[in-house]
Amino acid sequence: MAEAARRLKNPDTQRLDSTEAAQCYSPGLEGIPAARSKISYLDGQKGLLAYRGIRIEALAQRSTFIETVYLLIFGDLPDRPALEKFNADLVAHRQIKFRITDLMKCLPEGGHPMDALQAAVAALGMFYPAKNVKDREIQYSSVVRLVAKLPTIVAAYARMRRGDNPIPPQDDLDHAANFLYMLTGKAPDPLVAKVLDVCLILHAEHTMNASTFSGLVTASTLADAYTVASSAIGTLMGPLHGGANEEVLLMLREIGAPGNARAYLESQLATGAKIMGLGHREYKVKDPRAVILQSLAKELFARYGKSPLYEVAEAVEREALTRLAPKGVYPNVDFYSGIVYQKMGIEPDFFTPVFAIARVAGWLAHWVEQIQDNHIFRPTEIYEGVHDREYRPIEQRSS
Ligand SMILES: CC(C)(COP(=O)(O)OP(=O)(O)OC[C@H]1O[C@@H](n2cnc3c(N)ncnc32)[C@H](O)[C@@H]1OP(=O)(O)O)[C@@H](O)C(=O)NCCC(=O)NCCS
Structure with missing residues (x-):
C-alpha cells in the first residue's frame, strides 16, 4: 500500500490527488505499515509473537520482566x-x-x-x-x-x-x-x-x-x-x-455462571455488540499470550483455589468457538489476564494500569527507535466536505 502510494505520487507536488489518495485509504490504517522496526514480530496466522527474535514462550519461561525490558530497549x-x-x-x-x-x-x-x-x-x-x-x-x-x-x-x-x-x-x-x-x-x-x-x-x-x-x-x-x-x-x-481486560471481568461477573454463556453470547451478537476479550486485528488464531495466561491462572488456582469466573470464561470461549472462530475471532491477551489479576487481589480498574506498567517498555523501545531516524507523522485525509461555501452573517441564519 505504501509502495502504491509512492508510485501514485505526483512527482512535482509529491502529493496524491484526491482520487489517488482514496485508493490508498484503509480505515484504521489496517494493513498499512507505520514504521520499520526491529523490536517485535507477530504472525497472526501461526499465533507467534517474539521480542527481538526471541519467542514469547521462552521469555515467559526463562526471563524476568527487567531483563525483557533491557532486551526490548537495547536490542539484546x-x-x-x-x-x-x-x-x-x-x-x-x-x-x-x-x-x-x-x-x-x-x-x-x-x-x-x-x-x-x-x-x-x-x-x-x-x-x-x-x-x-x-x-x-x-x-x-x-x-x-x-x-x-x-x-x-x-x-x-x-x-x-x-x-x-x-x-x-x-x-x-x-x-x-x-x-x-x-x-x-x-x-x-x-x-x-x-x-x-x-x-x-x-x-x-x-x-x-x-x-x-x-x-x-x-x-x-x-x-x-x-x-x-x-x-x-x-x-x-x-x-x-x-481497557478490555477490566471489561472482560465485568462481563464474566454479569454472565455469572457457565450455563448462562450461550444465552449471553447470542443476545450480544444479535445486537452486533463485541464480546470483550475476543478478537484481534492481527491474530486470526488464539493469542499465544492468552494460552500462557491460562496456564498462569491454573498455577494460582492450584495454590489458592479456583476462581469461579474461570469456568465462566471457559464456557464463553467454548461458545464463541462455534460462532466467532469462522471469522478468526478467538481469545486475546485480555480474556484471561483479569482472572489472574483478580486472584492476586488486584481491583478490576487497576488491571489496565498494570498493563501500562508493562507496556511502557514497548512504548519506550519504539520511542528510542523512532528518534534515531525520525520523520514526523503527518498523514493526509480524504476531504469529503463541501467547497466554496459562502459566509452568512448570523442575522441571515435560520435555526
Ligand atoms: C480488537 C478488535 C477491536 C479488532 O477489531 P478489527 O480488527 O477492526 O476487527 P473487526 O471489528 O472488523 O472484526 C471482524 C469481524 O469479526 C467480528 N468480531 C471481531 N471481534 C469481535 C468480538 N469481540 N465479538 C464479536 N464479534 C467480533 C466483527 O463483528 C466482524 O464481523 P463482520 O465481518 O461480520 O462484521 C475487535 O476484535 C474488538 O472490538 N474486540 C473486543 C475488544 C477487545 O477485546 N480488545 C482488546 C484487543 S487486545
Whole structure:
C-alpha cells in the first residue's frame, strides 16, 4: 500500500490527488505499515509473537520482566554486569516526589486510575526536563525513570484512593514483588510475584498497536519521553485496547455462571455488540499470550483455589468457538489476564494500569527507535466536505 502510494505520487507536488489518495485509504490504517522496526514480530496466522527474535514462550519461561525490558530497549539480552547495573538504576529511581503523590491526592477517588496515571506521568516530565531527546543519557534516564516509577505511581494511587498512605518501595524486592508490596504492605508469596512478573513480560510489547502508534506519533514531534508515555497511556485506556481486560471481568461477573454463556453470547451478537476479550486485528488464531495466561491462572488456582469466573470464561470461549472462530475471532491477551489479576487481589480498574506498567517498555523501545531516524507523522485525509461555501452573517441564519 505504501509502495502504491509512492508510485501514485505526483512527482512535482509529491502529493496524491484526491482520487489517488482514496485508493490508498484503509480505515484504521489496517494493513498499512507505520514504521520499520526491529523490536517485535507477530504472525497472526501461526499465533507467534517474539521480542527481538526471541519467542514469547521462552521469555515467559526463562526471563524476568527487567531483563525483557533491557532486551526490548537495547536490542539484546544483557550480560550479568549490564543487568545488575540496569536493575540497580531502576531500584534507585523507584521513589516518586511527594508533589506527585500530592497531585494524585487532589484527584477524585471515583475517577479512573488510568486518568490518574496519565496525569502523574505527564507531571513527571515537569520534574525531569528531558527535551534533548536525541541525547543518549537523556534517553537512558527517561527509560529508567518511567519503568521504575510507573508501579510506584499506580500503587500510591490505589492506596490513597481508599484512604491509606502510600508505601515506599522496598529495594530488595524485584520489580513485580515490590509493586505488590507497595499495594498491600506485605511481601508477596513468591509464586504470586513470579506470575505477575510473567504477566508483565507478556504485556511488555506488541508491534504497532494503538497505544504504541499514539506514542510514536507524539515521539515523532520530538516531544519528551514523559509526554510520549502519557499519550500512549491515554490510548491504552479505551475498551477496544487495554481497557478490555477490566471489561472482560465485568462481563464474566454479569454472565455469572457457565450455563448462562450461550444465552449471553447470542443476545450480544444479535445486537452486533463485541464480546470483550475476543478478537484481534492481527491474530486470526488464539493469542499465544492468552494460552500462557491460562496456564498462569491454573498455577494460582492450584495454590489458592479456583476462581469461579474461570469456568465462566471457559464456557464463553467454548461458545464463541462455534460462532466467532469462522471469522478468526478467538481469545486475546485480555480474556484471561483479569482472572489472574483478580486472584492476586488486584481491583478490576487497576488491571489496565498494570498493563501500562508493562507496556511502557514497548512504548519506550519504539520511542528510542523512532528518534534515531525520525520523520514526523503527518498523514493526509480524504476531504469529503463541501467547497466554496459562502459566509452568512448570523442575522441571515435560520435555526
Ligand atoms: C480488537 C478488535 C477491536 C479488532 O477489531 P478489527 O480488527 O477492526 O476487527 P473487526 O471489528 O472488523 O472484526 C471482524 C469481524 O469479526 C467480528 N468480531 C471481531 N471481534 C469481535 C468480538 N469481540 N465479538 C464479536 N464479534 C467480533 C466483527 O463483528 C466482524 O464481523 P463482520 O465481518 O461480520 O462484521 C475487535 O476484535 C474488538 O472490538 N474486540 C473486543 C475488544 C477487545 O477485546 N480488545 C482488546 C484487543 S487486545
